[in-house]
Amino acid sequence: MRHHPHRTGSRRPLTAIPVAVLVAGLVASCTFTGSLEPSPTHSPRARADVPTTASCERTIHVACYAPEQLQRAYDLLPLYGRNLDGRGRTIAIVDSFGSPTIRRDLATFDRDFGLPPPPRFEIIHPAGAPPPFRPTTLMSGWAFETSMDVEWAHALAPGAGILLVETPVAETVGVRGFPQIVQSENYVIDHDLADVISQSLGAPEATFPTRRSLLALRSAYVNARAHGVTVLAATGDAGPTSYRTGAMRSFFEQRVTDWPATDPLVTAVGGTALHLNATGDRTSPDTVWNETVANLPPSHVYPRASSGGVSAIFTRPGYQAAVRSVVGDARGIPDVSMSAAAEGSVLVCASFAGGGSCYHVGSGTSEATPEFAAVVAIADQAAGRRLGLLNPALYGLGATGSSGIVDVTLGNNTVRFRQGGATHVVPGWPAVPGYDLATGLGTIDAAKLVDELAGSAHS
Numbered sequence: 452m453r454h455h456p457h458r459t460g461s462r463r464p465l466t467a468i469p470v471a472v473l474v475a476g477l478v479a480s481c482t483f484t485g486s487l488e489p490s491p492t493h494s495p496r497a498r499a500d501v502p503t504t505a506s507c508e509r510t511i512h513v514a515c516y517a518p519e520q521l522q523r524a525y526d527l528l529p530l531y532g533r534n535l536d537g538r539g540r541t542i543a544i545v546d547s548f549g550s551p552t553i554r555r556d557l558a559t560f561d562r563d564f565g566l567p568p569p570p571r572f573e574i575i576h577p578a579g580a581p582p583p584f585r586p587t588t589l590m591s592g593w594a595f596e597t598s599m600d601v602e603w604a605h606a607l608a609p610g611a612g613i614l615l616v617e618t619p620v621a622e623t624v625g626v627r628g629f630p631q632i633v634q635s636e637n638y639v640i641d642h643d644l645a646d647v648i649s650q651s652l653g654a655p656e657a658t659f660p661t662r663r664s665l666l667a668l669r670s671a672y673v674n675a676r677a678h679g680v681t682v683l684a685a686t687g688d689a690g691p692t693s694y695r696t697g698a699m700r701s702f703f704e705q706r707v708t709d710w711p712a713t714d715p716l717v718t719a720v721g722g723t724a725l726h727l728n729a730t731g732d733r734t735s736p737d738t739v740w741n742e743t744v745a746n747l748p749p750s751h752v753y754p755r756a757s758s759g760g761v762s763a764i765f766t767r768p769g770y771q772a773a774v775r776s777v778v779g780d781a782r783g784i785p786d787v788s789m790s791a792a793a794e795g796s797v798l799v800c801a802s803f804a805g806g807g808s809c810y811h812v813g814s815g816t817s818e819a820t821p822e823f824a825a826v827v828a829i830a831d832q833a834a835g836r837r838l839g840l841l842n843p844a845l846y847g848l849g850a851t852g853s854s855g856i857v858d859v860t861l862g863n864n865t866v867r868f869r870q871g872g873a874t875h876v877v878p879g880w881p882a883v884p885g886y887d888l889a890t891g892l893g894t895i896d897a898a899k900l901v902d903e904l905a906g907s908a909h910s
Contacts, residue, residue: 501563502798502810504729513794515812516727518564518606521790521797521822523731526898527607530829535901537611537828541571542604543645544821545632545652549574549617550594551584552803553601559809560602560800569605571612577638578631579619584803589621591804598801599813600651600821607825607897610832614645624658624696629668636671640678646837648675649824650684650717651817653709655693656764665710665764672716679839681827684712685816686721686785687758690741690866691879691888702868704875706760712784713762718841719784720820722757722791723859723894739862739882739889740791754866755793757816759785759880759888770843773850774886785891786842788859789819826897833905844907848900849885849892855900859890 507515522528530536550556554572561568584590597615605613616635622628632652639645648671659665675682687693687709695701712719722740726733741756761781771778790797796812804811831837838844849856864879880888 500808504727507796507812511812513796513812514727515796515798516725516731516790517798518566520727520729520731521725522607524725524727524733525607525789525822525826526896527829529898530901535829535833537608537825537832538570539610540608540647540828540831541612541614541645542608542821542824542828543614543616543636543639543648544597544600544604545616545618545636545648545650546593546597546600547618547621547628547652548581548584548590548593548597549615550597550801550803552594552801553597553615556598556800556802556809557601557605559802561605563800564606566606566609569613570610572615573613574615574617576617576619577635581617581619586803593621594803595799595801595811595813596651596817599797599799599818600649602799603797603818604649604821604825607822608828611825611828614639622652622654624654624694626659626664626668629654633668633671637674640671640674640680643678645680646831647681647824647827648683649821650682650711651820653684653687653712655695655703655707656710656713656762657703657707658695659710662764669714669716672711672714676716676840679837681831681837681839681841682711682717683720683820683824683827684714684717685820686712686719688722688756688791688815688817689754689758690743690756690864690877691758691760692754692866692877693758701870702754702875704870704877706877708760708762708784709758710764712758713765713782715765715768715782715842716840718823718845719786719891720816720823721759721785721788721890722816722819723788723890724792724862725790725795727795736861737857737859737894739859739864740788741862741864741866742793743866743868754868754877756864756866756879757785757788757791757889759783759864759891761888768842770846773846777886777888783888786845787823787856787892788890788894789822791816791819823895826895826901829897830901830904833901838904841904844904845892847907848903853900853903855896855903856892856894857896858884858893860884862889864889
């Protein structure tokens, strides 16, 4: 999870922290007025202090979205009408440290947006309890990430259980933090605690000391494959490059990709930009998320785009054979993409940050990943069993003209940034018809994709 310097709020951001997937722009803690329209599926209380798309545009100059808007945008309402909302399934959210206010914040989020509480919300520490919370940049950043992950997995799969898996060591670049993550995920799998694991984290392959040091951390994904557990990971938020150091003050000046998104046993989730009105209907087609220079002075240009590319560690898996002309002999990412843009952020309740309102705005592929985890939980429910590694089914659907996978053909993930007194450009890839290294197979229509995945499970 990373914070980025996009200027979207009235207070300073929770500045960059050394983890791999980006959250909100500047965290906005303005006082908002107005109210959202009632959810099509629930009856929220009146909530005069909760932001609307219009109030966000007026106050922090970007659109922000509430659960009902994304529920409509991703065609989840027909599923809810069939009582398909993830019930009977559990999503494991893995984050360093966690948030000291997550239980209260989730309850507030649910009340304000008319969502039912999750049937199960449990917090566990298989690798040891996190240290006491201190409002440092590092711990506050992870607390915000935790808030967004939990709230948005629940927002799209309101019937699914949520298992928050907190680890005591921050994941940064390279090996640090991953042993505790792997230990925790193996515990979840071995004890049959979840059906889907969502990871809004990662580190550039190039920051691991050796290829062997990275491969030694794969045991949880091998274990998940054997137990039918689906594992997701965010691709990152710097387009075709990534951060070189844990302090996130410098970037690789060439193409790199982040692990675990590059792992063939993981479904890699990239980012798109949604363009929605107040009810959640699209005003134009989805595009590649790329806000590299939005609202930034020339001296502070940062890469801000959906990450993608080809692995330097893993060869092309069999399920990508049909896209070999794009990925060559290497594993390519992303596989699918969902909402990630700051211009179209999601609302996140995170009261640990203080201020008059708990609401802030969040974005990045760390937003997209728990959203897709929610869809997977619903597909598991529809199938009546765990779907496990999704990638063979996803690429099979992509090859046969799936209506549940929606091609994204606009935009690119090329980035530029200032470093060492010079401007650097790292070329990415354009979105094109079919698979590409900007959005993968594309984005989704959940109602159709859930039926297709469930049908493939029974075929």
